[in-house]
Amino acid sequence: MPNKHEITPAASLPRPEFTAVGVHAPYADPLGAQAVQLEDMRQYQLLEGGQMLDSARRGEQIAATKRLPGEFNSTVGRAVAGKMGKVMTSAEVQLANDVHSYRELGQRFMVQGENKSGPIDAGLKAVRIHLRELTSEQSDALDRYMKSTATAFFKNNKDADSLIGNDSWANWLGSASDKQLMNFLQWHNYVLGSQRHSPELHEEVERQRAMYKRDIQEGVEQGWLGKDALKAAERTDDIDVLVGDQFDTILQGRTGYHFRGTPRVVVMQGAGRTHKTRIRDARNNINNTLPHELNHAVLATAANRPRSPLAERWIDEALTEHISAVMFHGEPDIVKPAEREDDQFVYDAERQLLDFLLNHGPQKVDAALATRAYSGDAEEQQEFYDALDRAWGTRVLPKVAAAIEKYETLSNAPAGIRGQTAAVLSVLGDLMDAPPLVFGARYEQPKRGELVGASRRQATS
Ligand SMILES: [Zn+2]
Numbered sequence: 001m002p003n004k005h006e007i008t009p010a011a012s013l014p015r016p017e018f019t020a021v022g023v024h025a026p027y028a029d030p031l032g033a034q035a036v037q038l039e040d041m042r043q044y045q046l047l048e049g050g051q052m053l054d055s056a057r058r059g060e061q062i063a064a065t066k067r068l069p070g071e072f073n074s075t076v077g078r079a080v081a082g083k084m085g086k087v088m089t090s091a092e093v094q095l096a097n098d099v100h101s102y103r104e105l106g107q108r109f110m111v112q113g114e115n116k117s118g119p120i121d122a123g124l125k126a127v128r129i130h131l132r133e134l135t136s137e138q139s140d141a142l143d144r145y146m147k148s149t150a151t152a153f154f155k156n157n158k159d160a161d162s163l164i165g166n167d168s169w170a171n172w173l174g175s176a177s178d179k180q181l182m183n184f185l186q187w188h189n190y191v192l193g194s195q196r197h198s199p200e201l202h203e204e205v206e207r208q209r210a211m212y213k214r215d216i217q218e219g220v221e222q223g224w225l226g227k228d229a230l231k232a233a234e235r236t237d238d239i240d241v242l243v244g245d246q247f248d249t250i251l252q253g254r255t256g257y258h259f260r261g262t263p264r265v266v267v268m269q270g271a272g273r274t275h276k277t278r279i280r281d282a283r284n285n286i287n288n289t290l291p292h293e294l295n296h297a298v299l300a301t302a303a304n305r306p307r308s309p310l311a312e313r314w315i316d317e318a319l320t321e322h323i324s325a326v327m328f329h330g331e332p333d334i335v336k337p338a339e340r341e342d343d344q345f346v347y348d349a350e351r352q353l354l355d356f357l358l359n360h361g362p363q364k365v366d367a368a369l370a371t372r373a374y375s376g377d378a379e380e381q382q383e384f385y386d387a388l389d390r391a392w393g394t395r396v397l398p399k400v401a402a403a404i405e406k407y408e409t410l411s412n413a414p415a416g417i418r419g420q421t422a423a424v425l426s427v428l429g430d431l432m433d434a435p436p437l438v439f440g441a442r443y444e445q446p447k448r449g450e451l452v453g454a455s456r457r458q459a460t461s
Contacts, residue, residue: 131174138251139170148271195243205241208290215327224332224368226376232298240264256289258296265293292324299375309397318350319374333367349424362446363391393446394439403427403438
């Protein structure tokens, strides 16, 4: 049977070194957010016949102007896109306008944009500050996006390269004129909006949703998902899937994300020179990332229980990604990324640690206990905790969590995702070297023994 998930990986966008899917960080004022806010200005401009605005005074006028309905005569609005840009076609203008009429986003960013000096000036200023504050990893990710995608923004493809020379796009955009920066934001909005409204991508999401529900059913039948997982499958239809801004996804070190307790997941937009290649790239992103994010959104019953040991980020992500890998390729008992076929190596460190705890302690613990606990009820969760504690002869998950936290808070620990990964690897190293480093000085390892808690049902092959 052909692999039902199979789509040729495009890899048109190289991933940054620390790609992590679905970090649950607070919404961090992405550049794209500011860009959407600035659509107010665009709308006004279009009706003005494509003239760029030139002063804060005009900005204030627009701030006082009522939001306009999402329809306009697009021939009126051929945006003259500044001296670096091209003239947008009517079709492109239409799409960008759709972004503007995305009511929820508009309201959200209007609130963020409230500022005494007027929303447009404040918005552009915030964008410039944001660009200057990018880390070198984020700046590299922006350069890759611009290199693969922004050439379409210029009259001819050579312009983009000759324009910045050896400089970074973050620097160039950060010191670009208001017109150029506005033009870039509009263009970026158009790229994002045209994907959000792409029927092809909507179709892909529905296709993935249906496959995902079948995968859950299979997992329950094969015994590696919990009893409640079928109820979770029903919730899949209620999940809102949104194509996410590059600035809010890959520049934040993630290809998608989900906020705990909300029915919305976000998957990174596509990159590429033409609309067609961008759609293909976005399809691949949806294909690669959506099962992981849906796992968080509908399947992870344990992570949503208060004070659950499975709500710890390291094991939540390890299991989320493991289950998504099993949905792609099967083999529910193989947790170690290096032992899997065609693994995406996402949350690699976290899964290595989980594999070590399951398979390299004094006694082995069946991986199905962990995946059932992730998706199951309180009883199934307790079953997993007990098996793990029995295998190691101590309270495993709380002590591992404390050890990770200790490494994360060291003064020389790297920040963000890199710090979390480093802490997980440090704890794994300690467990390999000397488990008392993690479990306490008086820890004594129990004797080696049999598999703890073998599957109640026959696991899949
Ligand atoms: Zn995740």
